[in-house]
Amino acid sequence: MGLVFTLGESSLTGPRPRNEDYIGVVTPADAQLAIKGALLMVADGVSGAAGGAEAAEMTVRTVSADYYATPDTWTVQHALETVLQAANRWVLSQAQRRKQLAGMATTLSLLALRGQRYVLAHVGDTRIYRLRAQALERLTTDHVWDKPDLRHVLKRAVGLDAHLSVDYTEGLLQAGDIYAIMSDGVWDAISEADLHKALMLYNTPQLMAEHLTAAALENGGQDNASVLVVRIEETGQDHYTDMLADAESLPVPAKLQAGDRIDGFTVAKVIHDSRLSMLYQVRNDAGQLFVLKTLQPALASDKESCQALLNEEWLAKRVVSQCVPQILPLSKHQRSALYYVMTWHEGATLEQRLEAGHHFTINGIANIGQDLLRGLSMLHRLNIVHRDIKPGNIHMGSDKRLRILDLGVALNTTLVIPESMENPGTPCYMAPELFDGKLADRQADIYAAGVTLYHLLTRKYPYGEIEPFQSPRFGEPVRPSRYRPEIPAWLEGVILKAIARDPKNRFETAEEMLLALEHGELKPIHIPRTPLIARARLVKWQWLAIMSFLLNILLIYVLLVS
Known part of the structure; x- marks a missing residue:
């Protein structure tokens, strides 16, 4: 009611x-x-x-x-x-x-x-x-x-x-x-x-x-x-509570195969079969292609997983932009199971392109970066933090448009996020502060965007590969020009600023990083070398103690010699 x-x-x-x-x-x-x-x-x-x-x-x-x-x-x-x-x-x-x-x-x-x-x-x-x-x-x-x-x-x-x-x-x-x-x-x-x-x-x-x-x-x-x-x-x-109620009344569908029908859609093929979700390419009665996303049947009784799927649908419905796939407005009465349907776009993710051996040019990366930052800027203006920016969640369509995928773990201030989802994401693309327990924010998305551009250029990670459940130590990032010397200084400067270990040294907004990419070599960014004292993560009194200790050793040596 x-x-x-x-x-x-x-x-x-x-x-x-x-x-x-x-x-x-x-x-x-x-x-x-x-x-x-x-x-x-x-x-x-x-x-x-x-x-x-x-x-x-x-x-x-x-x-x-x-x-x-x-x-x-x-x-x-x-x-x-x-x-x-x-x-x-x-x-x-x-x-x-x-x-x-x-x-x-x-x-x-x-x-x-x-x-x-x-x-x-x-x-x-x-x-x-x-x-x-x-x-x-x-x-x-x-x-x-x-x-x-x-x-x-x-x-x-x-x-x-x-x-x-x-x-x-x-x-x-x-x-x-x-x-x-x-x-x-x-x-x-x-x-x-x-x-x-x-x-x-x-x-x-x-x-x-x-x-x-x-x-x-x-x-x-x-x-x-x-x-x-x-x-x-x-x-x-509450408006979101209404959607959560649907999770209890709509069952998770059984695994579908090509030719199966569900609520007026015919399954064409299975696109993705992961530990948590299923993606199908489906066709409506008019012959139009769409993507149907649902949960694995084993998660039918997992309330948090159902909430995460609804969270993704609720947010995606409200992002009306060419930067993300658009959601079909299906009401509860138009579907017999828990899923949502979005537009289909021919193409591949940037991760799939990497795996296929695609070589990204300098100009290509600059253009991808601009499109990605436009999409992030749009999401941030809607108070949405994506929290899982990476090549696997960025799709390049055959129409040459870049689209950001997967809002399943996105954070929005109007929704309550389960504690188990406080800091999801892929470790190699997670900002250093997230490993200390800080909740992801826009700065974390900017960091992930910088690592994404770095990885597309070099197939490496600036701070090395990070395994799940690892507690990494972040030192000085390896400059991307070490792997690709032809990278211009201005582009390297933009990437290094985006992936700075300290959030205060990154771009403040996605718009600022977008402007830096658009201006290019006309307004290059100079990234100074981090001082040794900051690189070692030691505070001044610790350095004074070390120097005092060394000086005392030297004095003792002089006394013994004399």
């Missing part, structure tokens, strides 16, 4: 010449509601400044439109922060461009409801209250000056400063919760006791909202009065 709630809203102009409050409500359809949630907002344009009403309306409209355009892999808070900063810049730009709108600004209080949780975003002096188990609680803090004569002067608002500082709160929803979002024209004219009584007295959110705005004006309120009330009827499931 999905999230169910009822709404009520009311906004009265009162004695002011116009209404500068603005209420925004977005309740998308079921699929989008599960992924992005519903948005409930109240904005109050700053009174006394031109353009207050415009700032309130456009901020709400901008947030409503832009939030649902953000990637599904972003957390709610990250998406809200991004769109609110953009809205703040827009309001500031309008105030600077049009003199009659100078000083335009607005407060904003927002609730995002999704599954079993809410995220609150707040700036200014609009307020959010919650009634739970007959107890009323204020969830926001007014951003006004503390002095009595300045209690209506805002310290924070959208359009007030170049950097917008927003309060965020996250919590669990409960059936029966009532949330009331209101402008200061309501809470300033009604006591919390009266607010509590109104929320307890009426049966529907609409009657609650209408009563509160009317009461605010009856009590002598001199400002616009706006209220948005929502009552939680039933909580839903």
